[in-house]
Amino acid sequence: MFHSSRLGKVLHFAYVALVALVAATAFHAWQLRCEGFGCMGIGVVWISWVVAIFTPTLVLGIFLAAKSGPRDWLSALTRYLIWAQITLGVALFIYWAVAKFHH
Numbered sequence: 014m015f016h017s018s019r020l021g022k023v024l025h026f027a028y029v030a031l032v033a034l035v036a037a038t039a040f041h042a043w044q045l046r047c048e049g050f051g052c053m054g055i056g057v058v059w060i061s062w063v064v065a066i067f068t069p070t071l072v073l074g075i076f077l078a079a080k081s082g083p084r085d086w087l088s089a090l091t092r093y094l095i096w097a098q099i100t101l102g103v104a105l106f107i108y109w110a111v112a113k114f115h116h
Contacts, residue, residue: 015116031070032094038066071098
């Protein structure tokens with residue numbers, strides 16, 4: 014089974030580390046403040062975050078969940094982190110949409 018192979022375990026642990034990176038970079042981007050020209054730089058940061066960090070990490074998590082066999086603790090952690098990552102992405106999107114269109 015994939016989940017019990019060395020590669021499978023390495024990928025699961027890599028996914029855990031990547032989710033931590035997703036959260037840390039989201040927190041860092043959240044702290045950015047506008048510096049002229051209509052905050053365009055912050056928009057570029059968020060688009061880059063979605064394309065380069067959030068989406069590939071989510072795809073890896075979904076792949077690992079699909080390939081996982083029995084429900085060991087690592088597979089359960091991966092499934093939990095997928096939902097945590099989706100929740101983070103949806104919450105940030107809702108915040109952006111409300112802030113963008115509330116004016």
